[in-house]
Amino acid sequence: MEQLLTKAFAPTRLEVINDSAMHHGHAGDDGSGESHFTVVIESTAFEGQNRVNRQRMVNKALGDIPGDRVHALAIKAGVPGELG
Known part of the structure; x- marks a missing residue:
């Protein structure tokens, strides 16, 4: 995910956080440990x-990553400095 987002947006800030452990045993948890993520991204492309x-x-x-290989994806996207 990091490579795709870096290529598409040249972000000034990028965090890809694996939240899967917090959802162990819940719907969408396939046992891989890579089912739920949060993306925090800042880029001038969002202006x-x-x-x-x-x-x-x-x-x-x-x-195809969201919905195919990843069950849940929370996205926080903003311009540089907007997300704090």
Whole structure:
């Protein structure tokens, strides 16, 4: 995920956090330890875009990963300095 997002957005901040352990035994936990993630990304590519469009941009850059290999993906996307 990091490589795809870096290539698509040249982010000034990128965190890909594996939240899978917090969802062990819940729906979507396939036992792989890689089912639930949070992405925190800041990039100038998000300027002028609303929250929904930013999330769509991230999902498009990730291709088949969300919904296929990853059960849940939380996205926090903003311009540099916006997310604190």
